[in-house]
Amino acid sequence: MHIDTTGTYTDSYQIAMGQSLFRDGQHRRRAVFDYFFRKIPFEGGYVVFAGLEDLIDTLESWRFTADDIDFLAGHGFDAAYLDYLRTLRFSGSILAASEGDVVFPTAPILRVEAGVVEAQLIETLLLNTLNFQSLIATKAARIREVAGDAILSEFGLRRAQGPAGVPAARAAVIGGFDSTSNVYAAQRYGLRAEGTMAHSFIQWHGDELAAFRAFAQARPDNTVLLVDTYSTLDSGVPNAIIVGREMAARGHRLRAIRLDSGDLAFFARRARTMLDDAGLHEVKIAASNQLDEYVVRSLRQQGAPIDIFGVGTSLVTGQPDAALDGVYKLACAQGEPRIKVSESLVKTTLPGLKQVHRFLAADGQFHGVDAVALEDEAVPRALTHPFEPHRTMRLPALRSEPLLQPVMAAGRRLHARRSVADIRAHAAQRRALLPPEYRRFENPHAWKVGISDRLHGLRERLRQARLHPETTP
Amino acid sequence: MHIDTTGTYTDSYQIAMGQSLFRDGQHRRRAVFDYFFRKIPFEGGYVVFAGLEDLIDTLESWRFTADDIDFLAGHGFDAAYLDYLRTLRFSGSILAASEGDVVFPTAPILRVEAGVVEAQLIETLLLNTLNFQSLIATKAARIREVAGDAILSEFGLRRAQGPAGVPAARAAVIGGFDSTSNVYAAQRYGLRAEGTMAHSFIQWHGDELAAFRAFAQARPDNTVLLVDTYSTLDSGVPNAIIVGREMAARGHRLRAIRLDSGDLAFFARRARTMLDDAGLHEVKIAASNQLDEYVVRSLRQQGAPIDIFGVGTSLVTGQPDAALDGVYKLACAQGEPRIKVSESLVKTTLPGLKQVHRFLAADGQFHGVDAVALEDEAVPRALTHPFEPHRTMRLPALRSEPLLQPVMAAGRRLHARRSVADIRAHAAQRRALLPPEYRRFENPHAWKVGISDRLHGLRERLRQARLHPETTP
Numbered sequence: 043m044h045i046d047t048t049g050t051y052t053d054s055y056q057i058a059m060g061q062s063l064f065r066d067g068q069h070r071r072r073a074v075f076d077y078f079f080r081k082i083p084f085e086g087g088y089v090v091f092a093g094l095e096d097l098i099d100t101l102e103s104w105r106f107t108a109d110d111i112d113f114l115a116g117h118g119f120d121a122a123y124l125d126y127l128r129t130l131r132f133s134g135s136i137l138a139a140s141e142g143d144v145v146f147p148t149a150p151i152l153r154v155e156a157g158v159v160e161a162q163l164i165e166t167l168l169l170n171t172l173n174f175q176s177l178i179a180t181k182a183a184r185i186r187e188v189a190g191d192a193i194l195s196e197f198g199l200r201r202a203q204g205p206a207g208v209p210a211a212r213a214a215v216i217g218g219f220d221s222t223s224n225v226y227a228a229q230r231y232g233l234r235a236e237g238t239m240a241h242s243f244i245q246w247h248g249d250e251l252a253a254f255r256a257f258a259q260a261r262p263d264n265t266v267l268l269v270d271t272y273s274t275l276d277s278g279v280p281n282a283i284i285v286g287r288e289m290a291a292r293g294h295r296l297r298a299i300r301l302d303s304g305d306l307a308f309f310a311r312r313a314r315t316m317l318d319d320a321g322l323h324e325v326k327i328a329a330s331n332q333l334d335e336y337v338v339r340s341l342r343q344q345g346a347p348i349d350i351f352g353v354g355t356s357l358v359t360g361q362p363d364a365a366l367d368g369v370y371k372l373a374c375a376q377g378e379p380r381i382k383v384s385e386s387l388v389k390t391t392l393p394g395l396k397q398v399h400r401f402l403a404a405d406g407q408f409h410g411v412d413a414v415a416l417e418d419e420a421v422p423r424a425l426t427h428p429f430e431p432h433r434t435m436r437l438p439a440l441r442s443e444p445l446l447q448p449v450m451a452a453g454r455r456l457h458a459r460r461s462v463a464d465i466r467a468h469a470a471q472r473r474a475l476l477p478p479e480y481r482r483f484e485n486p487h488a489w490k491v492g493i494s495d496r497l498h499g500l501r502e503r504l505r506q507a508r509l510h511p512e513t514t515p
Numbered sequence: 516m517h518i519d520t521t522g523t524y525t526d527s528y529q530i531a532m533g534q535s536l537f538r539d540g541q542h543r544r545r546a547v548f549d550y551f552f553r554k555i556p557f558e559g560g561y562v563v564f565a566g567l568e569d570l571i572d573t574l575e576s577w578r579f580t581a582d583d584i585d586f587l588a589g590h591g592f593d594a595a596y597l598d599y600l601r602t603l604r605f606s607g608s609i610l611a612a613s614e615g616d617v618v619f620p621t622a623p624i625l626r627v628e629a630g631v632v633e634a635q636l637i638e639t640l641l642l643n644t645l646n647f648q649s650l651i652a653t654k655a656a657r658i659r660e661v662a663g664d665a666i667l668s669e670f671g672l673r674r675a676q677g678p679a680g681v682p683a684a685r686a687a688v689i690g691g692f693d694s695t696s697n698v699y700a701a702q703r704y705g706l707r708a709e710g711t712m713a714h715s716f717i718q719w720h721g722d723e724l725a726a727f728r729a730f731a732q733a734r735p736d737n738t739v740l741l742v743d744t745y746s747t748l749d750s751g752v753p754n755a756i757i758v759g760r761e762m763a764a765r766g767h768r769l770r771a772i773r774l775d776s777g778d779l780a781f782f783a784r785r786a787r788t789m790l791d792d793a794g795l796h797e798v799k800i801a802a803s804n805q806l807d808e809y810v811v812r813s814l815r816q817q818g819a820p821i822d823i824f825g826v827g828t829s830l831v832t833g834q835p836d837a838a839l840d841g842v843y844k845l846a847c848a849q850g851e852p853r854i855k856v857s858e859s860l861v862k863t864t865l866p867g868l869k870q871v872h873r874f875l876a877a878d879g880q881f882h883g884v885d886a887v888a889l890e891d892e893a894v895p896r897a898l899t900h901p902f903e904p905h906r907t908m909r910l911p912a913l914r915s916e917p918l919l920q921p922v923m924a925a926g927r928r929l930h931a932r933r934s935v936a937d938i939r940a941h942a943a944q945r946r947a948l949l950p951p952e953y954r955r956f957e958n959p960h961a962w963k964v965g966i967s968d969r970l971h972g973l974r975e976r977l978r979q980a981r982l983h984p985e986t987t988p
Contacts, residue, residue, distance in 0.1 A: 043572075051672075061733045166672050199524075200639050203679035363834075365676075508745055
């Protein structure tokens, strides 16, 4: 399988709308779109924003290939429009929150300013990239929350949603994982590849001890022995101890044993005792088998002596949500603010060019409030709830940071590409600024997102004009 | 983003185990692996097997690139082993169920016979391909079950798990969808691309009627107008009627209007009446907005006059399961049957070279039983439950079909590639052979998978030898 995010990596309607705008000569007029989401997945208290560097890379090389144009030519598009698409490049600007930051519903995380056709054509790939990586980074962060200083390794490629396993590995590391079993992702993103051994290797050899010896011989610097193929305590751990001692005698060290079935807390405790009794105190215990943040938390709370957790399916597919509901909405057309109205304010969009201000408490922690304001106004201290306008709040004098920063201009990246390791470190720093009530699993405290009075007023004016067009001036 | 399934598209341990087997000179010895799953997703009665043609394509071109080898060279692998990997191609044989067939837990769906290192190295990509596409084809088939003859279009790329949106579109069509919004997938797999219009297009124009007119002008042969941007019944449908009449006067036809919010049954009924009253009987109604098989069923049961359903997130991510639990287990090593034992029989594997026989009732429908037997025995009529050996059954004399058929030999495909349209038609035929009790959503009848007496006996012998090695001859 081979997948590229070329120009046709989009929804059919983007290309159809583009033809209409091109015919009318509007294709280069400026549009502003906001990216934001509405619901935090996993019933959690925050989302980890991820995928930005991949998106920027994609946009820098984005184009319709000759094959793309040939394909579209067979679908009734105008020749002049196809000529335009043939040489089209993304030439817009992007402001965004920093990749790895914690972000919250309603507030824009990213803003695109570009010719309207460009801005529409990239919508689908932008959502496709950011929604998924943010989902997985958030899931990974939840597992990291409860794993303490245990080593976390992503093991999900075989159950991943096909090629999604590749960006999933990247996002898992951003969210706090240490390594991945996915060699392709490791190679591509500079991640640490990590592996153990499979049951089939032991079945192949038939004799478990012979299999362990063969594996230790071939990978003496990174030997992890899977001990549950026949019987964990009767054969697996005893055979691993034999091999661990043989390795020690040769100046090597057995890195770990791995448990992949049964009651992991029970087996880990028994195996730890057996290893310790054999003097193999440094041999770690790895555990896998349908882990998620709740199982890892339970194992840690029980004091199970597990040093390495391998997490697969639930992490790389973002179970049980499987999607972040991020959307991309028009905020300005040719310099004029625009909204989409709806019977419910929740689905009415925020118009205009906006900035998001994050407030910091005196202790340096996050204060738990983001303010969405128009770009040209001062940091607001009076805020209105975005959907329940009777709820207002006044903020004390607090330090604040503008979240949206320029990352692309005229279609080019503005800063050197950040490594996944750097983004992972930044994500950990930002998460550390979250007071614990936002990080807990049960009914986490709801981060407040407010809108400024000016933004509220603008939205009301545009909304009334839509609802009662006859009464507008 | 650019993703290829090269040699490193695998788990790290596959490459590590390969080094051990290579050092010991065992790498070319023959291994047999079975692919099967344990649990039907979505609490359904069947799985639609999908992904096979993509897998065969991938295996025909599978190799470690020069970049792959360079990457591995930095990770402590032996030079001789890397030289072996550099020229390695998949040279094995594969037998499989037909793509699109309905398949059931426990019975092998596919069997790989190859040199043990090849067979291990491809495990991850095989699982990654088949698990995901089968999951999505199954979800799509569930939606088709309740959609009658409505048009079903896949709209999920923006919420798909990154690049998974591409194979998801293919699998959706195999499961019974008619088209996709994903242009890249349509181009790559020969699917029908279909699109409507976005709210942003109407916001951009400000004036809804002007937006509708511009769109109809540009795409007169395929105009679908989105009617809920401002007010569905007060402006959207009336404006669509104006444009529909204008199009008719020019000899064109408005294809459909699209509802994307609110109570779809209510709005569809009201919109249908308004369109009919205007003489626009042929204009279809399309609906979208967080649909799944339950919402589509409800809308159909209410008699909502919806002709086209656009289904996104729940389809392309396989919510709520998000993964099929398919596994790949060693069945023979160098011609000798092998098992993995476990405290529970459910996790004990079925050893040896096997065939799966499907029984057909006198009326030509499926009888609801698959028998797993050793390849060299006759079609069995006495079967044992695979995990509860006290449960046995005798079958009447019935026609049967062997499900596993050769699809690759010596690393090459044996048959011309089947188009997605062909596979979709085959899938519909096979589903039509399922009695309705296997197709219902609530407590579907459990398809029976039994094992032959000889297979049962072989597993018991190998199991006892593992459990009580001292007593084996």
